[in-house]
Each structure stands twice: as structure tokens, then as C-alpha cells.
Amino acid sequence: MSQHIQYPESGEKITIKDGKLSVPDNPIIGCVEGDGIGPDITRACLRIWDAAVEHAYKGKRKIHWAELFMGEKAAAKYDGNYFPDETKEALKDLLISIKGPLTTPVGGGFRSLNVSLRQELDLYACVRPVRHYAGVPSPLKKPEDVDVVIFRENTEDVYAGLEYQSGSDENKKLAKFLREEMGADFFEDAGLGIKPISAYGSKRLVRKAIQYAIDNNRESVTLVHKGNIMKFTEGAFRTWGYEVAREEFGDQTITEEELYSTYGGKRPEGKVVIKDRIADIIFQLLQLRPADFDVLATMNLNGDYLSDAAAAEVGGIGIAPGANMADHVAVFEATHGTAPKYAGQDKVNPGSLLFSGVMLLEHIGWQEAADLITAAYQDVVTARIVTYDFARQLEGATEVKTSQFADAIIDQMRGKIDVAKIRREREEAVERERKAREQRRVVAPLEEMIASGRTPHTVGDLMNPNPVTVPAETSVEDAMHLMREKRISSVITEPGTEGEWGIMTQRDVLSRIVSKNRTPSTVQVEEIASRPLVTTPVDTSLHDCAEIMSESNIRRMVVMDNNNKPVGIISDTDIFASVEQFGLPE
Ligand SMILES: NC(=O)C1=CN([C@@H]2O[C@H](COP(=O)(O)OP(=O)(O)OC[C@H]3O[C@@H](n4cnc5c(N)ncnc54)[C@H](OP(=O)(O)O)[C@@H]3O)[C@@H](O)[C@H]2O)C=CC1
Ligand SMILES: O=C(O)CCC(=O)C(=O)O
Numbered sequence: 152m153s154q155h156i157q158y159p160e161s162g163e164k165i166t167i168k169d170g171k172l173s174v175p176d177n178p179i180i181g182c183v184e185g186d187g188i189g190p191d192i193t194r195a196c197l198r199i200w201d202a203a204v205e206h207a208y209k210g211k212r213k214i215h216w217a218e219l220f221m222g223e224k225a226a227a228k229y230d231g232n233y234f235p236d237e238t239k240e241a242l243k244d245l246l247i248s249i250k251g252p253l254t255t256p257v258g259g260g261f262r263s264l265n266v267s268l269r270q271e272l273d274l275y276a277c278v279r280p281v282r283h284y285a286g287v288p289s290p291l292k293k294p295e296d297v298d299v300v301i302f303r304e305n306t307e308d309v310y311a312g313l314e315y316q317s318g319s320d321e322n323k324k325l326a327k328f329l330r331e332e333m334g335a336d337f338f339e340d341a342g343l344g345i346k347p348i349s350a351y352g353s354k355r356l357v358r359k360a361i362q363y364a365i366d367n368n369r370e371s372v373t374l375v376h377k378g379n380i381m382k383f384t385e386g387a388f389r390t391w392g393y394e395v396a397r398e399e400f401g402d403q404t405i406t407e408e409e410l411y412s413t414y415g416g417k418r419p420e421g422k423v424v425i426k427d428r429i430a431d432i433i434f435q436l437l438q439l440r441p442a443d444f445d446v447l448a449t450m451n452l453n454g455d456y457l458s459d460a461a462a463a464e465v466g467g468i469g470i471a472p473g474a475n476m477a478d479h480v481a482v483f484e485a486t487h488g489t490a491p492k493y494a495g496q497d498k499v500n501p502g503s504l505l506f507s508g509v510m511l512l513e514h515i516g517w518q519e520a521a522d523l524i525t526a527a528y529q530d531v532v533t534a535r536i537v538t539y540d541f542a543r544q545l546e547g548a549t550e551v552k553t554s555q556f557a558d559a560i561i562d563q564m565r566g567k568i569d570v571a572k573i574r575r576e577r578e579e580a581v582e583r584e585r586k587a588r589e590q591r592r593v594v595a596p597l598e599e600m601i602a603s604g605r606t607p608h609t610v611g612d613l614m615n616p617n618p619v620t621v622p623a624e625t626s627v628e629d630a631m632h633l634m635r636e637k638r639i640s641s642v643i644t645e646p647g648t649e650g651e652w653g654i655m656t657q658r659d660v661l662s663r664i665v666s667k668n669r670t671p672s673t674v675q676v677e678e679i680a681s682r683p684l685v686t687t688p689v690d691t692s693l694h695d696c697a698e699i700m701s702e703s704n705i706r707r708m709v710v711m712d713n714n715n716k717p718v719g720i721i722s723d724t725d726i727f728a729s730v731e732q733f734g735l736p737e
């Protein structure tokens with residue numbers, strides 16, 4: 152029986168039908184206002200969301216909000232219980248909810264309610280889109296290039312809270328085991344934390360990120376990890392991520408290596424590129440080359456840091472939205488905290504919670520209402536009507552309170568906004584930028600790959616793609632013309648009567664034709680080509696490739712794809728130049 156939660160009688164619950172959300176026109180959606188600045192922003196946002204729905208659907212649709220209790224308001228109502236069971240049950244029962252920030256004490260006290268919420272409801276993906284909105288102040292030269300969606304694993308990692316305080320009995324017990332049984336060495340008084348990263352947790356997160364990229368016509372998914380240092384946790388996350396892509400989305404994805412080696416930098420229509428970057432450099436890349444990144448899949452702690460840092464590029468956490476999601480249950484939330492110094496002042500930016508609500512509207516398929524808010528928000532901010540945080544960065548701004556900012560957005564939505572035009576212009580700009588990037592990848596693949604943060608470590612990264620091949624019966628004379636025309640020193644010969652690929656180099660022509668006084672037009676390339684051809688697969692490491700080349704005493708090697716067809720040639724000069732510039736790959 153409910154103690155304090157009341158569902159509005161005129162609303163209907165959202166349900167699951169055939170594995171999909173079934174949303175009535177009068178859905179009941181849960182709302183936790185949160186602590187600190189929570190009530191200020193929730194009050195303002197509820198007015199904006201309701202006005203957008205009303206304006207978009209002319210009264211045909213309406214959200215019926217059910218207040219749920221967590222944090223300080225819950226503690227006051229439920230006798231000190233910050234996360235009552237009936238709230239937990241309602242969040243599951245209603246399927247879709249939204250929440251303001253909740254206080255967590257630092258260094259002691261109760262454990263984070265946000266973390267409890269995510270773990271107890273198994274909301275395994277924290278989805279945080281970060282993009283620029285017109286008019287929002289930014290330190291970047293081209294903030295419009297920032298348009299990423301961070302999928303942060305939400306239930307494990309050191310964030311899971313498996314920690315043992317220095318000096319406690321549990322700490323001593325674990326330390327003894329680690330020292331005596333595992334041979335570990337660390338300072339006597341170390342606090343200990345455990346970092347569980349599982350295949351199950353990693354794969355379900357990456358699966359969701361890839362599915363999102365496919366459904367939303369995104370170009371790439373980047374796996375973010377510190378796998379060079381923490382090999383069996385962060386490194387394993389990377390390995391499992393590639394595994395999911397290969398095993399479950401093989402037809403819809405390609406790796407970044409294949410993008411360059413097999414497709415010459417041109418992304419095949421509809422395929423999502425799977426790549427990975429080390430966690431520290433991704434912070435720099437997101438500032439210097441944000442357009443290269445699209446969907447990012449991260450572990451819990453990295454995602455926490457990265458989402459705040461990325462938000463700072465485009466207005467700050469005051470406007471960065473988010474959602475905690477399982478397969479069906481979702482709790483949308485502001486990504487910032489309770490900012491206690493501003494609590495109750497009607498002062499802060501409601502943008503983070505507001506855009507979390509926009510995500511919610513998109514999630515339930517009410518795109519028109521979502522678009523209306525986005526368009527009105529940009530109009531108001533472009534007119535420099537802003538809260539204190541933007542006012543201090545924008546010259547000539549009119550600083551308004553949270554509630555006045557909400558009024559301005561509602562007024563703007565009720566005016567005439569051409570939402571479709573705004574959406575179309577944005578899509579065209581994204582397409583133009585994609586084309587320009589693809590062009591750079593095709594024209595100067597190595598430079599582009601390196602600039603976007605991938606250092607070459609396989610032959611596929613370094614090889615010269617599209618090798619010239621000729622049929623076995625081609626005359627040596629014709630092959631020589633072709634080599635001069637294309638300025639190449641060898642051609643690959645297709646399998647002929649010998650049934651094997653071969654290679655004919657300038658050297659072969661000198662030693663087997665010219666020095667023997669034979670006429671090139673009367674000899675077929677098959678006769679003088681070297682066989683068997685020494686080849687290697689595209690994913691061979693530079694180290695292994697160098698070893699084979701030294702052992703076989705050859706200066707260039709033909710690179711084969713999975714179907715055993717030549718896709719490139721790599722030379723000793725290519726490897727030399729790469730190692731000279733970047734050092735030996737890991
Ligand atoms: N999901 C959640 O519920 C989260 C909860 N928390 C909790 O919140 C509490 C406070 O954490 P703290 O680290 O201070 O982080 P906060 O996000 O609460 O505040 C840090 C600073 O960010 C700016 N800021 C935050 N929200 C807004 C906003 N809506 N509009 C404009 N500026 C904003 C302010 O900057 P300035 O001072 O420059 O004006 C503020 O002082 C802690 O208990 C923490 O655990 C933290 C993060 C997430
Ligand atoms: O739980 C908290 O107090 C902090 C959570 C947080 O920083 C986040 O979710 O990004």
C-alpha cells in the first residue's frame with residue numbers, strides 16, 4: 152500500500168508491448184525533484200515540458216506527473232529513509248521517470264543515492280549526449296563540431312563502491328590475502344578499492360551504444376579505455392567491445408583499421424566504424440578534433456569524468472542532460488549536482504534537467520514537443536536572455552532568474568518557430584562536415600588517421616591500399632607500361648596456370664628479360680613473377696611484419712584481406728618511417 156506516492160487518476164501507465172514501449176496519450180511519468188537546486192529547476196522545467204506538449208499536440212496529449220521521493224525530501228517523509236522501497240517500486244512500475252540531483256556526502260556518510268539507484272534498478276547505461284546549441288557560450292573555435300553521445304557503464308568499476316577503509320579489519324584481511332597469497336606489494340596504510348569490470352557488463356553497454364549508433368545514423372562508436380596500463384579491466388573492456396561488434400553486428404559495423412585498409416577511408420553507406428582511444432588522450436581529442444567522435448562507450452569512472460569535461464566545451468554541466476537506462480526502465484536526470492550554495496535562489500540554469508526532459512520526450516516518441524523546446528531554447532539564448540552562468544560569459548547578456556528563463560522559452564514556443572527548418576539546416580550541416588572529413592581520409596589517409604588519434608600499429612594502418620594487379624597472361628611489355636604510368640616498381644600477378652598469386656618487380660624485368668635478351672612483348676608476366684608470394688593479413692602487427700620481412704629477406708610485402716585477396720603493399724620504408732615518428736607500437 153502506498154505511503155506517500157499517489158498516481159494521478161486521469162493518467163495511464165506506460166507499458167511494454169511486444170518488447171517495445173507502449174505510450175498512451177496521457178502517460179503517468181515519475182518525477183523526483185531532488186535536493187539543493189533540484190526544486191528550482193524542476194519547477195521551471197515542468198512548466199516548459201507541459202507547455203511544449205500542449206503546444207505541439209493542442210491538448211491531445213498530456214503528461215500526468217507522479218511525484219516520487221528520494222533524498223532529503225524522502226528522508227523527511229519516510230522517517231530518515233533516503234530511498235524508500237515504494238519509490239524504487241514506482242520507478243520500475245512507471246518505466247519512465249525524471250529526477251533532479253541528489254546530495255552525496257564526501258569521504259563518509261551514506262553511499263551515493265545515484266549509485267544505489269543505478270545498481271538496484273540495474274540501469275546499466277548512463278547516456279549523456281553533449282552537443283552545442285546555437286547561442287551558448289563556448290571556449291572552442293568551432294563548438295558546433297561537438298556532437299557526441301557518451302554511453303557510460305553505470306553499475307560496476309571502482310564506482311561500484313567495493314572499498315575497504317585504511318586500518319579497518321576488512322582492509323587488514325584483504326591486504327594480508329593480497330600480500331601473502333597474491334604477492335602484491337603496496338604501502339602499509341593503503342585504503343583498498345576493487346575495480347570489477349565484467350564481460351557481461353561491458354558487452355551489454357557496448358551493445359546498447361552500437362545499437363544507438365545504428366538507429367540514429369551515427370558514424371562511429373569509440374571504445375574509451377586505459378587498457379595500456381590496466382590490461383585486465385580496461386584492456387578487457389576494449390577487447391569485449393570489439394567482440395560484440397564483430398559477433399553481433401558484423402554486417403553493420405567495420406573497424407577503423409578496415410576503414411583505411413579495405414575501404415581507403417570511405418565509410419561504406421550505413422556501416423558504423425568501431426574504434427578505440429586511450430582514456431587520457433580522448434580528453435584532448437574531444438577538444439581539438441571533436442568532429443572525429445560520435446558515440447563513445449566508456450567504463451563508469453572514465454565516463455563520469457569525460458561527460459563533465461565534454462560538457463564544459465559547450466556551456467558546462469548547467470546544460471548537459473543524461474539518462475540512466477536499462478532495457479525498458481529509464482530514469483532521466485540532470486548531470487550536475489545539487490549546487491547547494493544556489494539552493495532556493497531561483498538562480499541556476501535549468502538546461503541540464505530541461506534537455507534530460509527533451510531526451511525523455513524523444514524516448515517516448517514525442518519528437519515534435521522535444522524539437523519545440525530545443526528550437527525555443529536556442530532562440531532565447533541567442534537573444535542573450537540567460538541565467539547567471541551564461542551571463543558571465545556573454546557580453547551584453549540579460550541575466551534572468553530560473554523562472555524568468557522558463558517564461559521566455561514558453562513565450563517563444565507560443566510564437567512562430569519553424570522547427571522543421573531548424574532541424575533540416577542542422578542535418579545539412581552535419582552531412583557537409585561528414586563529407587569533408589571523408590574526403591580528407593581518402594586523400595591523405597595516414598595523416599588523417601594520425602591526427603584523429605590512432606597511432607599505426609598494424610600493417611593495415613600503414614599499407615598503401617589498392618595494389619595494382621594484372622592477369623597472369625599479361626605481356627611483360629604491357630605490365631611495364633602500366634608500372635611506368637602508375638609510377639610503381641612492382642605489379643601483383645593474379646593466379647594463372649600455377650594457381651598462385653605472384654609479384655613482378657622492376658628487378659625481375661632486368662634480371663629475367665633485359666639481361667637475358669628476351670623480348671618483353673613475347674613473355675607473359677606469369678613466367679617471370681616470383682612465387683610463392685610472401686603475404687600477411689591486414690591485422691598483422693608491425694613487429695610480426697618486420698620479422699617476416701627480415702626472415703624472408705624482402706623489402707615489401709603484399710597484404711591480404713580475409714578472402715585472401717591482395718588489399719595493399721607495405722614496404723620497409725613505411726615501417727621505418729612510422730617507428731621513427733611514433734616509436735614502437737604497444
Ligand atoms: N546526479 C547527481 O545527482 C549528482 C549529484 N552530485 C552531488 O551534488 C553535490 C554537490 O556537488 P558539486 O561537486 O559541488 O557539483 P555541482 O554540480 O552541484 O556544482 C558545481 C558547480 O557547477 C555549477 N553548476 C551546477 N549546476 C548548475 C546549474 N544548474 N546551472 C549553472 N551552474 C551549475 C556551479 O558552478 P559555479 O560555482 O561556477 O557557479 C556549481 O557551483 C554533492 O553532494 C555531489 O555528490 C554531483 C553530481 C551529480
Ligand atoms: O552520486 C553522486 O553524488 C555523483 C554522481 C555523479 O557525479 C554522476 O552521476 O555524474
Ligand SMILES: [Mg+2]
Nearest residue numbers: 455456459486
Ligand atoms: Mg559526475
